[in-house]
Amino acid sequence: MLVSRDWLSDYLRLDAPTEALAERLLMAGLNLEAIHAAGNDTVIELEVTSNRPDCLGHVGVARELAVLLGLPLHLPDPRPLESGPPADVAVTIEDADICPCYTARVIRGVRVGPSPKWLIERLRAIGVEPVNNLVDVTNYVLFECGQPLHAFDLARIRGRRIIVRRAREGESFTALNHRDYHLTPAMGVIADADGPVALAGVMGGLGTEIGADTVDVLLESAQFAPLVVRAAARGLALASPSSYRFERGPDPAAVDWASRRACQLIVEMAGGTLAASPVAAGRLQAPQATVPLRGGRVAEVLGMDVDDQRQRNILGGLGFVEAPAGGTDSRWLAPTWRRDCTREIDLVEEIGRIEGYAHVPDEVPLSARRVEVGPRERIGRVATDLLVGIGFCEALTRSVVPIEAETTESPWTTRPALSIAPPLVRGADRLRRSLLPSLLEARSGNAAVGAGRADLFEVARAYLPTAAETAVDGPLKEPFLVSLVTGGDFPLAKGIVEALLTRLRIGVEAWSEGAERVEWRPVDLDLFTGGRAAEVVLHREGRQPERIAVVGEIAVGQLAQRSLEAPVAAAEVRLDCLEFAIGRDVVLRAASDSPAVHRDINLVLDRAVPWGTVAAVIGESGGPLLERFHLVQVWEDAERLGTGRKSLVVALALRPRSGSLSGEEANTVVAGIVTACAGRLGAELRR
Amino acid sequence: MEAVPLDAFLAEMARCRADAEAMLAAAADGAAVERARVEFLGARNGRLKGIQKGLGTVEPAARRDAGRHFNDLKDWLTVAIAAAQDRVAAAPATAEAAIDVTLPGTPVPLGHLHPITQTIRRVQEIMSRLGFESVDGPEVEDQWHNFDALAISPEHPARDPLDNFFLQVARGNDPLLLRSQTSTVQIRVMERRRPPLRIVSLGRVYRPDTADATHYPMFHQVEGLLVEPGTTMAHLKTTLRLLASSFLGAGVRVRFRPAFFPFTEPSVEVDMEWGGRWVEMGGAGMVDPAVLTAVGLDPDAVSGFAFGLGVERIAARRHGVADIRDFYRNDVRFLRQF
Structure with a gap:
C-alpha cells in the first residue's frame, strides 16, 4: 500500500518527519517497505497484513497515526445533493452468496475530461495513472477508504438492468484491458440484459467503459464475497486493486460512504446531477461484535501494565465504542471496519500494539524444567557424528524427486511412489521412497562440476505408501533413514554400517549376548550389482525379523545413467527401527586381568x-x-x-x-x- | 678375606662415577650410550655389578653407610644414562635423516556437518538449556493439524491448493499435504501431553515458492512452544532475548513488531540486533485461545507462547550465503567450508 503524506494531511495535522511517522507505523504493525519522494510529496510504502483491510486506504492509515500520535482525526462527511429524478435502473442479485449487497447511483449529464492537477498528482504519487475525471474519482475513493467502485457508461447498459450472478459455464467477457476471459461458475459477474458487463469485484468490461462521449454514469458500490473474487483473480491471473481489497473484506459502512464521496467529487469536477434515491439490492453484511474485556486481562497476557484510562483512549481512538458493563470489566462495540476484532484477545492485542511492545519486559524469571532428549534426535546425532567423523559430508537433498529417480526399486516397498501437485520444482512430483537416488544424483553433480570425490550422507525421511485402507496411519509411513554413498566397495560400505550398529551397541557379532541378532543376507535390488549387495535383517525376541538396512555396490548401468565412475558403494539404514537401542544403558563388564x-x-x-x-x-x-x-x-x-x-x-x-x-x-x-x-x-x- | 675400609670403597665408587660422566659426555649417538650402559650397568660384567660384589667386603660397621652410597650411585647412573639416551635420540643422527616439517601431514578423513544442521543444533542446544525438548512429527500432514487446529479457516488464502503441495491420495476423505509449517507438531504434542509443555519442533517444511536466491520450496523451521499457567508476552520476550544473546552474543536484544498469524494472538515479528542493525528472525506470539481450545485446553486456565525461526535465513546471514539454493546443491566445495 502506497501512502501519500500530503493526502494523509487532509485528515490530521502531521508535523513529525516522515521517517518518524513511518517508524511509528512500523512498530504498530504496518511494515515499512520504503520511503520515496514524489514531486513535492513523500510516499510511504507499507506492507499491510491480511487482517487489516482497513489500512488499504488512506483513511485507515490516518486513523492509526491519529491514535499513535494522540491527534484529532477529521474525515469528510460527503452529502451530495440528489437533485435529479430517480434513477431508472433495476438491480437484481441472483446469487446472494456472491454479492450480499449492491448499490448503484446515477449521475446524468457529466462532462468527461481530465482531472484537476491536485487529483492527478495524488494518483501519480501512489503509482496510479490518471485516465479521466470519472475513472480517477473512483480510483481516488478506492485508495481513500479501501472500498472499490466502478463507473459504467449508463447508455451502454442494455435493458437498463443490472444483474449480479455467478458466471455461466462457457461464458466469456472482454475486460477493460482489451483481453477476453473465459469464465466459470466459481466467478461472479455483473450482467445487463445481454450478458456480463463486469467481472464482479475484479474489473469492468470494455463494452460499458467510460469514454469521452459518456453523458450518464452508473456508479457501482457493492460487497462481493472474498472467495468468489479470489477465484476470478486467481483463475484468470487478473489481480487488481479491487480484487485485492475484496479478497480481504472492505469496511461495510464504506459501501455507501464511498458512493456518496465519489458522487460528490464527480459532480464537483465533471458536473452533472445526481439522481434521487440510490438503487440498492440485497442486505448489507455489517456484523459488529460487542467484545468483553476483563479488568487485568491486558497485564495477564502482555506482562506489562497499561493504565485503564490509556486502554480506553486507545480503543476509543481506534473506533471502538464502550458499552455499559459492571465493575472493572468493560464491553466494546467494534467498529465496522475492524471485523478482525471479535474476541477479548483481539482487544488486548490492539492495546498492546498501540501502547508498544517495547514496553514488554524482557528480563522476567523463567522456571527450570526437566528436559528429555528423545531417541529420534539422539539416533540422528549418533549416525551424523559417526559419518562426519569418518570423512563424509552431510548433504540435504529434496524430498520430492522426478519420476525417473523413482523407477529403481525401493529397499522398503514395492508400491509406487506417491505424487504431489504442484511439483516441488519442475518435474519433481514424487515423494521419494529412498534417499539413495538423491545422493547418487548429488554425487553425480559434484563429478560434473569437477568438485571431486563426493562421499555424502543424508539423514532424512522417506515416504512409503501403505495399504490405503488403514485410515489411522495410512496411506503412508515416513521411515527415518540415514543413507550414504562412497567411492568404495561393498566391504567398505558394510564396515560403515557395522560401525554404526556397534556404536548403537546392536549385536553386530552373531554370538553376542542380548535380545537381538543381526543377519546379513544377499539381496537383489536393481540399484545394486547382482551378488554384491546385502540386506541386514534384525532379529529381536518376540518380534518379526525386519530389514533394517541395505548395503551394496551400485550397478554399472545405474552409474552410467548418472555419468558416475565405478566403484560406488552405498548403504541405507532404517534409524527408526533402531531407536529401541538408544535408551539402553551401558552396563560395564570388567576386563579380565588374566592373560589371553x-x-x-x-x-x-x-x-x-x-x-x-x-x-x-x-x-x-x-x-x-x-x-x-x-x-x-x-x-x-x-x-x-x-x-x-x-x-x-x-x-x-x-x-x-x-x-x-x-x-x-x-x-x-x-x-x-x-x-x-x-x-x-x-x-x-x-x- | 680382609675387610675393605669404607674410604677405599667410596673412592672406587667416585672413580666409577667420574668415568661414567666422561663416557656419557663423549657419547654422540645411541650406540655410544649403549656401550656406556653395558660398561656401567651391564647385568653380568658391569662395573656397578662389581662394586655391588665388593659391598660384602666392606668392614661390617660401615656396610650400612656403604650400601646407602651404593644405592645413590645406582640411581645416579640410571638417570644419567636415560638422560643421555634422550639427548642422542632428540638429535638427528645425520642431516639427511631430518624431515621437512613443512611437508603436508598424512591426511585423515574429515567430514562436514551441513550448515543448516549446525544452525538447528545450536538452537536446539540453547533451547534445551531453557527447558525446551526437541520433538519431531510427520512431514505429510492432514487438514486438521496443518490448518484447522491452527485456526486457519477454510477460506484463508494459506489453504489455497496452489499455495500447498497436496498429495494425490487422501486419508479417507481427508486430503493430505506436505506440511507448510512445523506448528503442526505443536498441535500433535498438545493433543498428547498436558501442560506444562516446552518444546521445539524442527524440520523440513514445504511451500510452492519459485526457487530463487532467497526462496526455496523446501526449507527448515525451528518452532518453540511453551504452555504453562501464567505465561505472558514478557516470558516470550525473555526467552527470545536469551536465545538471541546466546546465539549471537551477549547484549543482543530483541524487538517485537505487531504482525498477523492465524495461530497466535497477539502476533509479532521478531527482530534481533545483528551486526549493528535490526534483522528479522521470525514470527512469534501468544498461542491463540482458539488453538488452546482446539486441543482441549482452557484458555482462561493456561496460556502459552510460540515462535518460529527460518533456519535458512539465519544460516545464510551467519555464513554470508547470498543464494540459499547453495544449501541444496550439495557441492562438496561448499560443504567442506563448514
Whole structure:
C-alpha cells in the first residue's frame, strides 16, 4: 500500500518527519517497505497484513497515526445533493452468496475530461495513472477508504438492468484491458440484459467503459464475497486493486460512504446531477461484535501494565465504542471496519500494539524444567557424528524427486511412489521412497562440476505408501533413514554400517549376548550389482525379523545413467527401527586381568558355506572362555585344498574370567570348536 | 678375606662415577650410550655389578653407610644414562635423516556437518538449556493439524491448493499435504501431553515458492512452544532475548513488531540486533485461545507462547550465503567450508 503524506494531511495535522511517522507505523504493525519522494510529496510504502483491510486506504492509515500520535482525526462527511429524478435502473442479485449487497447511483449529464492537477498528482504519487475525471474519482475513493467502485457508461447498459450472478459455464467477457476471459461458475459477474458487463469485484468490461462521449454514469458500490473474487483473480491471473481489497473484506459502512464521496467529487469536477434515491439490492453484511474485556486481562497476557484510562483512549481512538458493563470489566462495540476484532484477545492485542511492545519486559524469571532428549534426535546425532567423523559430508537433498529417480526399486516397498501437485520444482512430483537416488544424483553433480570425490550422507525421511485402507496411519509411513554413498566397495560400505550398529551397541557379532541378532543376507535390488549387495535383517525376541538396512555396490548401468565412475558403494539404514537401542544403558563388564591365550585355526570347508554360518558355529561352540575371534584370511586353491573348497584362517583369543588358562584347557576349547565345525559344517582342520 | 675400609670403597665408587660422566659426555649417538650402559650397568660384567660384589667386603660397621652410597650411585647412573639416551635420540643422527616439517601431514578423513544442521543444533542446544525438548512429527500432514487446529479457516488464502503441495491420495476423505509449517507438531504434542509443555519442533517444511536466491520450496523451521499457567508476552520476550544473546552474543536484544498469524494472538515479528542493525528472525506470539481450545485446553486456565525461526535465513546471514539454493546443491566445495 502506497501512502501519500500530503493526502494523509487532509485528515490530521502531521508535523513529525516522515521517517518518524513511518517508524511509528512500523512498530504498530504496518511494515515499512520504503520511503520515496514524489514531486513535492513523500510516499510511504507499507506492507499491510491480511487482517487489516482497513489500512488499504488512506483513511485507515490516518486513523492509526491519529491514535499513535494522540491527534484529532477529521474525515469528510460527503452529502451530495440528489437533485435529479430517480434513477431508472433495476438491480437484481441472483446469487446472494456472491454479492450480499449492491448499490448503484446515477449521475446524468457529466462532462468527461481530465482531472484537476491536485487529483492527478495524488494518483501519480501512489503509482496510479490518471485516465479521466470519472475513472480517477473512483480510483481516488478506492485508495481513500479501501472500498472499490466502478463507473459504467449508463447508455451502454442494455435493458437498463443490472444483474449480479455467478458466471455461466462457457461464458466469456472482454475486460477493460482489451483481453477476453473465459469464465466459470466459481466467478461472479455483473450482467445487463445481454450478458456480463463486469467481472464482479475484479474489473469492468470494455463494452460499458467510460469514454469521452459518456453523458450518464452508473456508479457501482457493492460487497462481493472474498472467495468468489479470489477465484476470478486467481483463475484468470487478473489481480487488481479491487480484487485485492475484496479478497480481504472492505469496511461495510464504506459501501455507501464511498458512493456518496465519489458522487460528490464527480459532480464537483465533471458536473452533472445526481439522481434521487440510490438503487440498492440485497442486505448489507455489517456484523459488529460487542467484545468483553476483563479488568487485568491486558497485564495477564502482555506482562506489562497499561493504565485503564490509556486502554480506553486507545480503543476509543481506534473506533471502538464502550458499552455499559459492571465493575472493572468493560464491553466494546467494534467498529465496522475492524471485523478482525471479535474476541477479548483481539482487544488486548490492539492495546498492546498501540501502547508498544517495547514496553514488554524482557528480563522476567523463567522456571527450570526437566528436559528429555528423545531417541529420534539422539539416533540422528549418533549416525551424523559417526559419518562426519569418518570423512563424509552431510548433504540435504529434496524430498520430492522426478519420476525417473523413482523407477529403481525401493529397499522398503514395492508400491509406487506417491505424487504431489504442484511439483516441488519442475518435474519433481514424487515423494521419494529412498534417499539413495538423491545422493547418487548429488554425487553425480559434484563429478560434473569437477568438485571431486563426493562421499555424502543424508539423514532424512522417506515416504512409503501403505495399504490405503488403514485410515489411522495410512496411506503412508515416513521411515527415518540415514543413507550414504562412497567411492568404495561393498566391504567398505558394510564396515560403515557395522560401525554404526556397534556404536548403537546392536549385536553386530552373531554370538553376542542380548535380545537381538543381526543377519546379513544377499539381496537383489536393481540399484545394486547382482551378488554384491546385502540386506541386514534384525532379529529381536518376540518380534518379526525386519530389514533394517541395505548395503551394496551400485550397478554399472545405474552409474552410467548418472555419468558416475565405478566403484560406488552405498548403504541405507532404517534409524527408526533402531531407536529401541538408544535408551539402553551401558552396563560395564570388567576386563579380565588374566592373560589371553591366542590360537589360530585353519579350517578347510566347502566354499559355499558363508562366513556368517562359520562364525555362528565358532561363537556357540567356543563357550565362555572364547573372548573374541576374527577372520584373518580366506583363500582358495584347487590344487592344495581341492575344488570347491576354501580355507579360513581364524584367530581365537581365549581368556578366563580369573586365574590363568593352562595350555591343556586352551586345547580343549579349540578342539571343541574344531569338532563343532567339522560336525556341523564339514570343515577339516588344516595343519 | 680382609675387610675393605669404607674410604677405599667410596673412592672406587667416585672413580666409577667420574668415568661414567666422561663416557656419557663423549657419547654422540645411541650406540655410544649403549656401550656406556653395558660398561656401567651391564647385568653380568658391569662395573656397578662389581662394586655391588665388593659391598660384602666392606668392614661390617660401615656396610650400612656403604650400601646407602651404593644405592645413590645406582640411581645416579640410571638417570644419567636415560638422560643421555634422550639427548642422542632428540638429535638427528645425520642431516639427511631430518624431515621437512613443512611437508603436508598424512591426511585423515574429515567430514562436514551441513550448515543448516549446525544452525538447528545450536538452537536446539540453547533451547534445551531453557527447558525446551526437541520433538519431531510427520512431514505429510492432514487438514486438521496443518490448518484447522491452527485456526486457519477454510477460506484463508494459506489453504489455497496452489499455495500447498497436496498429495494425490487422501486419508479417507481427508486430503493430505506436505506440511507448510512445523506448528503442526505443536498441535500433535498438545493433543498428547498436558501442560506444562516446552518444546521445539524442527524440520523440513514445504511451500510452492519459485526457487530463487532467497526462496526455496523446501526449507527448515525451528518452532518453540511453551504452555504453562501464567505465561505472558514478557516470558516470550525473555526467552527470545536469551536465545538471541546466546546465539549471537551477549547484549543482543530483541524487538517485537505487531504482525498477523492465524495461530497466535497477539502476533509479532521478531527482530534481533545483528551486526549493528535490526534483522528479522521470525514470527512469534501468544498461542491463540482458539488453538488452546482446539486441543482441549482452557484458555482462561493456561496460556502459552510460540515462535518460529527460518533456519535458512539465519544460516545464510551467519555464513554470508547470498543464494540459499547453495544449501541444496550439495557441492562438496561448499560443504567442506563448514
